[in-house]
Amino acid sequence: MKLPTTSTPLLGAVLAFVATLAMGVLLGTYPAQSLQIGQSEIARESASGTLTSAEGQSASVDRRVVESGETVRPAQSWLRPSLLALAAALMAVIAYSILRQPLLLRREVEARTAELRQANTALARSSTLLRSASINGRVFPWEWDVVNDTLHWGVPPEEILGPHTKSRPQQRDFRDMVHPDDREGYLETGRRTVRDGSPYYCEFRLVGADNVVRWIAARGEAVRDASGSVVRMVGASLDITERKQAEESLRQFSRATEQINQGVMITDASGNIEYVNPHFCQSTGYRREEIIGRNPRLLASGETAPEVYRHLWVTLLRGETWRGELVNRRRDGSFYWESNVISPVRNDAGEISHFVAVKEDISARKEAEEEVQQLTEELAEKNRELETFSYTVSHDLRAPLRAVDGFVSLALENGGVGLGPEARGYLERAKANASRMGRLIEDLLELARLSRHEIRRQKVDLSRLAGEIVADLRQLEPERRIEVVIEDGLAACADPVLMRNVLQNLLGNAWKFTRKVPVARIEFGVRSLDGARRYHVKDNGAGFDMKFADRLFGAFQRLHSQSEFEGTGIGLASVARILKRHGGGIAAQAAPGQGATFEFTLE
Numbered sequence: 001m002k003l004p005t006t007s008t009p010l011l012g013a014v015l016a017f018v019a020t021l022a023m024g025v026l027l028g029t030y031p032a033q034s035l036q037i038g039q040s041e042i043a044r045e046s047a048s049g050t051l052t053s054a055e056g057q058s059a060s061v062d063r064r065v066v067e068s069g070e071t072v073r074p075a076q077s078w079l080r081p082s083l084l085a086l087a088a089a090l091m092a093v094i095a096y097s098i099l100r101q102p103l104l105l106r107r108e109v110e111a112r113t114a115e116l117r118q119a120n121t122a123l124a125r126s127s128t129l130l131r132s133a134s135i136n137g138r139v140f141p142w143e144w145d146v147v148n149d150t151l152h153w154g155v156p157p158e159e160i161l162g163p164h165t166k167s168r169p170q171q172r173d174f175r176d177m178v179h180p181d182d183r184e185g186y187l188e189t190g191r192r193t194v195r196d197g198s199p200y201y202c203e204f205r206l207v208g209a210d211n212v213v214r215w216i217a218a219r220g221e222a223v224r225d226a227s228g229s230v231v232r233m234v235g236a237s238l239d240i241t242e243r244k245q246a247e248e249s250l251r252q253f254s255r256a257t258e259q260i261n262q263g264v265m266i267t268d269a270s271g272n273i274e275y276v277n278p279h280f281c282q283s284t285g286y287r288r289e290e291i292i293g294r295n296p297r298l299l300a301s302g303e304t305a306p307e308v309y310r311h312l313w314v315t316l317l318r319g320e321t322w323r324g325e326l327v328n329r330r331r332d333g334s335f336y337w338e339s340n341v342i343s344p345v346r347n348d349a350g351e352i353s354h355f356v357a358v359k360e361d362i363s364a365r366k367e368a369e370e371e372v373q374q375l376t377e378e379l380a381e382k383n384r385e386l387e388t389f390s391y392t393v394s395h396d397l398r399a400p401l402r403a404v405d406g407f408v409s410l411a412l413e414n415g416g417v418g419l420g421p422e423a424r425g426y427l428e429r430a431k432a433n434a435s436r437m438g439r440l441i442e443d444l445l446e447l448a449r450l451s452r453h454e455i456r457r458q459k460v461d462l463s464r465l466a467g468e469i470v471a472d473l474r475q476l477e478p479e480r481r482i483e484v485v486i487e488d489g490l491a492a493c494a495d496p497v498l499m500r501n502v503l504q505n506l507l508g509n510a511w512k513f514t515r516k517v518p519v520a521r522i523e524f525g526v527r528s529l530d531g532a533r534r535y536h537v538k539d540n541g542a543g544f545d546m547k548f549a550d551r552l553f554g555a556f557q558r559l560h561s562q563s564e565f566e567g568t569g570i571g572l573a574s575v576a577r578i579l580k581r582h583g584g585g586i587a588a589q590a591a592p593g594q595g596a597t598f599e600f601t602l603e
Contacts, residue, residue, distance in 0.1 A: 144171060144220075144233040146194055154236075158209075179205035179213065194230045197222040203240065215244040263338075263359035269352055271295050283338075283361045285331030296357075301335050303327035316344050316355060325362070337366040390444060397441055405434040443570035446501075450574055455495045455581060462490040462535070466503050466524045473511045482514060487525035490535070492602050498578045505571040506537040506598050513541035513596070532601055540595040552588055575600075 141154030151171045178186045182204035189202040200220040205213050220235020257264045263280035267273050276291055284291070284299060291298070304326050315322040321343040328338050339362045345354040408431040412424070419427070466486050474480070492499070507522065514520035523538040544552075553576035579586050583603025590596035 139236055139238050141236045146233060147231050177206050179207055193222050193233060197230055200233060200235060214239055215241045265357045267355045299328040301327045301329040303335060316342060319344055336361055336363045401434050401438055405431060450578060453498060457493050457495060460492050460494050460496045460499050462492055463488055465500060469504050469507050482520040485523045490526055494582055494602055502575050502578050505575050510537055510539035514539050517541055534599050534601055536597055536599040538597040543590040543592050543594045543596050545592055546590060549588055
């Protein structure tokens with residue numbers, strides 16, 4: 001049984017009554033009113049029936065005492081020992097209570113101390129959690145004393161607002177840190193809360209002491225005094241910079257996808273369409289509300305091979321990007337070619353949650369490619385026909401030319417019996433023209449062969465090749481004294497057969513057009529210009545007028561008469577064609593009587 005640590009008013013009254021009663025018993029007197037018999041006792045007496053004489057006498061005395069209030073001193077009363085025992089017991093209880101009171105008080109203090117210690121621990125833990133939440137979650141509590149315009153912070157403000165912040169910035173300091181473009185909205189929100197007590201919420205930019213701009217979301221409640229006036233505001237602010245940056249990135253992405261000149265489609269992991277941009281709708285003819293929630297199979301035309309789709313899904317489910325072309329069908333049933341780049345998108349768990357497709361209508365390009373292919377095939381057929389015609393014509397022309405040349409040679413070899421000088425001159429001219437015609441036919445056949453020749457690139461020693469060609473030219477005209485300078489180490493990745501033809505024509509022309517120069521000079525070298533190697537063949541021969549330069553590389557084009565310099569006009573045309581097939585080109589610079597320079601490039 002837990003005893004009370006202090007006396008109550010009721011216990012005090014009981015103890016006082018018992019003490020008085022005990023003293024009365026001990027002294028032999030007691031107040032009659034302290035032994036009054038209630039109505040219940042009288043009723044019990046009446047109900048008990050008859051009484052003994054002694055009991056009746058006693059009862060009579062009791063009634064008299066009750067009625068008169070006089071003092072009675074009964075002999076041998078049973079009440080005295082009972083009251084003595086009760087008083088002794090109560091005194092023992094009181095003594096025990098008094099003796100235990102310090103012990104109980106000490107235990108109470110210890111219990112309260114333990115509770116206080118637990119409360120302090122919980123408070124410290126809560127403070128730590130709040131501080132951690134403030135720092136890690138970028139949340140900081142605050143209190144604004146509206147009356148004194150002071151600001152109280154729940155955490156050190158520099159942990160939220162950056163270094164170099166005042167240790168306790170006040171409301172005016174905080175107002176100055178709000179971005180100028182947001183300051184009026186920030187102030188008006190505070191004024192409204194103070195005016196009508198409405199909940200406070202505001203998003204604004206804050207320029208910290210470190211000049212870093214942070215987005216803040218502040219939320220608070222008004223606190224009123226007894227008169228109903230707002231005297232304080234309490235709340236918390238959250239650093240929402242990352243959220244704002246994410247929102248801005250999302251807006252930029254949305255603007256880009258909405259305005260990009262390509263179709264964009266986003267589906268969920270099952271392939272159901274969740275988003276399409278305006279260009280997608282323009283290309284397919286579907287409105288956005290018609291396509292959302294449906295499967296891209298809606299666009300299938302049946303013209304794309306099944307293995308293309310199989311490869312598409314195998315690639316995507318491996319988490320890789322698929323690139324390819326599909327033939328799709330528009331809403332009106334027409335087909336169109338589409339270039340696709342489809343990529344999977346993974347969620348935070350690393351699972352594929354969406355697919356993003358960037359689509360481009362390439363129908364016009366495909367039509368152009370088909371036209372080019374058709375033209376290429378037609379051109380190839382015409383080339384085959386031309387080659388056949390060239391061989392036929394060359395064969396048909398060479399046979400009679402050989403006959404003419406043979407008969408003229410025979411007539412001239414027999415001394416031209418019966419022919420005068422004039423007739424003999426005609427025969428010699430006929431023989432010369434027949435020879436020139438033969439060379440022209442040979443050049444035509446060579447040009448045709450060069451056009452059909454399959455390019456086989458390899459490293460070609462151009463310096464050595466040029467030296468061999470010059471050596472052959474010297475054997476044909478050993479009497480000529482001409483200086484030829486060939487730069488060492490010239491090389492290129494090209495077809496050796498075709499490059500021999502190029503150098504043979506360029507060096508041969510230089511050799512030919514320096515024939516009338518007393519001190520002839522030919523150079524073959526290279527220079528670098530704009531990162532490209534430019535080879536050149538230069539001479540100091542006859543040269544030409546640059547106004548005729550556009551005719552240089554056409555077939556059968558000549559800038560000098562046959563009587564000055566022999567030739568068919570096919571050589572430079574062959575050179576230009578070969579260099580073009582190598583991805584390069586050729587150009588010339590010259591002046592009459594000052595020589596010419598032919599510069600060419602190779603890819």
